Amino acid sequence: MNLQFNFKRALSIAKKEKFHIMRDPFTLTMATILPVLLVLIFGLAIEFNVKDIGLTVHDSDRTFSSRKLVEVFSSSQYFNINPSRGSIVDAINDLDSERSKASLIIEPEFEHNLLAHGNTKAQFLLDGADNSTAGVILGYLGGIQKAANFKLTGTLVKEPIELKTRYLFNPELSSPWFIVPGLAVVVIAILSILLTALTVAREWENGSMELLLSTPVQPLEIIIGKLIPYTVIGLAAVLLVVLVAILGFGIPFAGNIMLFGIGSLIFLIACLAQGMLISVLIRTQQLSMQIAMVTGLLPSLLLSGFIFPLESMPKVFQNFTSILPSKWFMIISRGIFLKGADFIDLKLPFLGLFLLCSILIITATKKFKKDLEP
Amino acid sequence: MKLLNFVTVLGFLKKEFVQVLRDPRMRIILMVIPMMQMSVFGLAISTEVKNIKLGTIYNPNDSVFRRIEERSFSSKWFIPAIGRGTLNDLNSDPLEQIRSGRADAVLISPPGGITKAIERGEGTVQLLIDASNVIRAQSIERYMQSIINEVIRDEFHIVAPTPINFDVRILYNPALESAIFMVPGTMAMILCIVTILLTSMSIAREKEMGTFEMIISAPVKTWEVLLGKTIPFILIGLINAASIYMLAIIVFKVPMKGLYWQLAMATLAFIITTVSIGTLISTFAKNQQQAMMGGFIFLFLSNLLAGIMFPLDNMPLIMKTAAYMNPMTYFVKLLRNIMLKGGSPELVWTYVGILVAMAMFTATVSYKRFHHTLD
Numbered sequence: 001m002n003l004q005f006n007f008k009r010a011l012s013i014a015k016k017e018k019f020h021i022m023r024d025p026f027t028l029t030m031a032t033i034l035p036v037l038l039v040l041i042f043g044l045a046i047e048f049n050v051k052d053i054g055l056t057v058h059d060s061d062r063t064f065s066s067r068k069l070v071e072v073f074s075s076s077q078y079f080n081i082n083p084s085r086g087s088i089v090d091a092i093n094d095l096d097s098e099r100s101k102a103s104l105i106i107e108p109e110f111e112h113n114l115l116a117h118g119n120t121k122a123q124f125l126l127d128g129a130d131n132s133t134a135g136v137i138l139g140y141l142g143g144i145q146k147a148a149n150f151k152l153t154g155t156l157v158k159e160p161i162e163l164k165t166r167y168l169f170n171p172e173l174s175s176p177w178f179i180v181p182g183l184a185v186v187v188i189a190i191l192s193i194l195l196t197a198l199t200v201a202r203e204w205e206n207g208s209m210e211l212l213l214s215t216p217v218q219p220l221e222i223i224i225g226k227l228i229p230y231t232v233i234g235l236a237a238v239l240l241v242v243l244v245a246i247l248g249f250g251i252p253f254a255g256n257i258m259l260f261g262i263g264s265l266i267f268l269i270a271c272l273a274q275g276m277l278i279s280v281l282i283r284t285q286q287l288s289m290q291i292a293m294v295t296g297l298l299p300s301l302l303l304s305g306f307i308f309p310l311e312s313m314p315k316v317f318q319n320f321t322s323i324l325p326s327k328w329f330m331i332i333s334r335g336i337f338l339k340g341a342d343f344i345d346l347k348l349p350f351l352g353l354f355l356l357c358s359i360l361i362i363t364a365t366k367k368f369k370k371d372l373e374p
Numbered sequence: 375m376k377l378l379n380f381v382t383v384l385g386f387l388k389k390e391f392v393q394v395l396r397d398p399r400m401r402i403i404l405m406v407i408p409m410m411q412m413s414v415f416g417l418a419i420s421t422e423v424k425n426i427k428l429g430t431i432y433n434p435n436d437s438v439f440r441r442i443e444e445r446s447f448s449s450k451w452f453i454p455a456i457g458r459g460t461l462n463d464l465n466s467d468p469l470e471q472i473r474s475g476r477a478d479a480v481l482i483s484p485p486g487g488i489t490k491a492i493e494r495g496e497g498t499v500q501l502l503i504d505a506s507n508v509i510r511a512q513s514i515e516r517y518m519q520s521i522i523n524e525v526i527r528d529e530f531h532i533v534a535p536t537p538i539n540f541d542v543r544i545l546y547n548p549a550l551e552s553a554i555f556m557v558p559g560t561m562a563m564i565l566c567i568v569t570i571l572l573t574s575m576s577i578a579r580e581k582e583m584g585t586f587e588m589i590i591s592a593p594v595k596t597w598e599v600l601l602g603k604t605i606p607f608i609l610i611g612l613i614n615a616a617s618i619y620m621l622a623i624i625v626f627k628v629p630m631k632g633l634y635w636q637l638a639m640a641t642l643a644f645i646i647t648t649v650s651i652g653t654l655i656s657t658f659a660k661n662q663q664q665a666m667m668g669g670f671i672f673l674f675l676s677n678l679l680a681g682i683m684f685p686l687d688n689m690p691l692i693m694k695t696a697a698y699m700n701p702m703t704y705f706v707k708l709l710r711n712i713m714l715k716g717g718s719p720e721l722v723w724t725y726v727g728i729l730v731a732m733a734m735f736t737a738t739v740s741y742k743r744f745h746h747t748l749d
Contacts, residue, residue, distance in 0.1 A: 030667045047688035097718040121539045128544035129714045131552050132421045139516050148538045164498040165515050167505035178508040285662040286575045290403050311425040317418035338506040345474045
């Protein structure tokens with residue numbers, strides 16, 4: 001392998017690529033503005049605190065107590081009561097047709113049992129299809145039960161020992177604080193992979209690659225030269241996203257901004273190099289694009305730890321996710337943003353990111369070299 | 375004059391199939407990768423919170439606290455924090471443990487131990503949680519609360535009186551498994567990506583290569599070109615759908631309570647919609663790069679605004695409106711409703727109707743724009 005490298009030649013490639021990018025203002029605008037836009041939109045849209053849960057109430061008891069119980073639900077600000085449309089069957093049909101997420105069925109003996117035996121029951125049917133929402137609703141139900149006990153019987157249910165929770169780094173459990181630093185990683189990862197995935201393939205399809213090959217320029221110089229302008233664009237996008245996170249969402253930037261900058265740089269280059277590798281290997285734009293989307297979009301969204309916890313995955317998949325640059329930068333981004341982690345805390349993710357970045361660039365160069373020889 | 379010449383359309387179909395499937399790598403991408411993705415995501419993704427690294431700070435003589443610790447680690451939720459040996463002593467800094475990522479949560483005993491606190495009738499167990507992941511933080515608190523309640527009940531036989539009780543029944547997914555909920559969502563995502571990308575790139579490619587001019591100069595009608603260009607992708611999408619569904623039902627044991635024809639109808643309506651959207655994108659794009667950008671914007675927005683990863687009900691009104699203009703939203707709801715709940719006819723017909731309307735609308739707009747490009 002010839003790793004000859006002349007910086008001047010790499011720069012001329014960069015210059016050529018710059019012209020190419022400037023000629024297509026649509027793509028340039030998209031590359032810089034889109035990350036901020038998407039982070040802004042979804043930062044505002046995503047909310048994990050479940051509210052306004054549709055609850056169908058079927059009250060066959062119609063007593064003071066049963067009405068009081070319904071009132072506890074309606075005044076809890078979590079539930080929206082949908083009155084039953086007649087029979088108990090409707091209370092279940094409402095779940096089938098997704099009019100409601102849950103149904104409360106109060107049997108005729110509700111108040112009688114409470115007064116006669118000091119102990120009564122109401123049925124709560126819950127749509128468990130969406131397991132995470134169902135989990136949250138079950139969590140609310142504990143509080144509702146406590147409130148109902150107090151309101152209906154005056155009994156204050158007190159646990160013998162109280163658990164006092166302190167939420168660190170995000171005391172109000174704000175969803176944007178959690179979403180934005182992660183979403184930034186996802187958006188930038190996908191865009192970077194897509195940006196470079198077509199560059200080399202396009203030159204092969206258009207025939208300009210043959211021209212390039214007839215010059216003394218070396219593979220590594222082409223790769224580095226092509227990476228430079230996209231890295232600049234990517235850094236601009238990162239900067240905009242960080243500004244929106246801090247100024248727009250009021251997320252505290254607890255850590256060192258320099259460390260974050262270095263991390264972003266390595267991450268960007270790794271993702272761009274991933275796209276470049278695809279482009280070098282595939283040589284046709286349509287297929288490159290398919291592969292870029294397959295390796296970029298869904299893995300960054302689903303396997304990077306953005307929403308779905310890596311810790312819950314089977315060991316094999318946990319190890320598998322280590323080949324994704326976005327997994328490592330996810331840890332770095334959230335760590336620096338919210339926890340103020342320093343380099344010592346993050347040495348493993350930094351090492352992982354650096355290794356991936358080097359491997360991707362070297363492989364792209366190597367594969368490129370093979371292509372040069374007829 | 376005939377409205378539609380089937381021979382012409384058939385010729386186009388053939389050309390398009392040959393063009394897409396000529397590259398053996400493309401065949402693999404189209405047929406094998408969706409199933410691979412489906413398997414990886416089906417097996418890997420879980421919204422259940424597990425393997426929480428728990429640190430504990432307590433006096434070693436506190437037997438009740440030790441019971442809480444033991445029960446935590448024997449549950450499937452908690453594992454010991456990294457380097458816990460040093461954590462056990464009362465002087466270690468819990469904040470530092472969490473900040474450095476060695477622990478996700480630290481449980482701290484009340485001064486003097488739990489037994490004394492209960493005798494005194496007051497005292498709190500403190501739980502510090504890393505809340506940088508909001509979902510995880512809430513689950514950790516819920517789990518810990520239930521473990522502490524259980525241990526206290528067993529050790530002290532204190533049962534808090536609760537006159538009002540709920541008899542909770544969880545329908546459709548009683549074990550609250552995330553795979554059952556997530557698999558239909560990932561199926562929709564995979565189908566959407568394949569069809570949108572193929573269609574949008576294919577026409578943009580002809581424009582870039584200049585072969586589009588040849589099509590224009592040939593004696594064919596817009597409808598014929600359009601059908602010839604889209605039917606292959608609809609077929610590929612349907613084949614993909616069938617293989618993914620088989621995988622989901624046979625391997626991932628996602629229940630299939632509804633009727634297969636309902637599923638087929640919903641899938642066909644959805645795929646026609648996405649293929650039309652792909653065509654629409656390609657009428658705007660000058661080259662493949664722009665088609666890709668357009669495709670990406672649509673895919674990203676539609677994937678995130680479909681109620682797959684984030685519940686739609688909690689979103690602000692504008693985003694909710696956008697989500698209900700997204701065909702994926704209806705398709706995901708249809709898949710879940712048909713597969714998990716057996717398909718409520720009311721919902722299935724309404725949503726399939728909406729999808730068909732969307733398909734007709736986008737197809738008409740693409741036809742108009744396509745016609746315009748041709749002239």
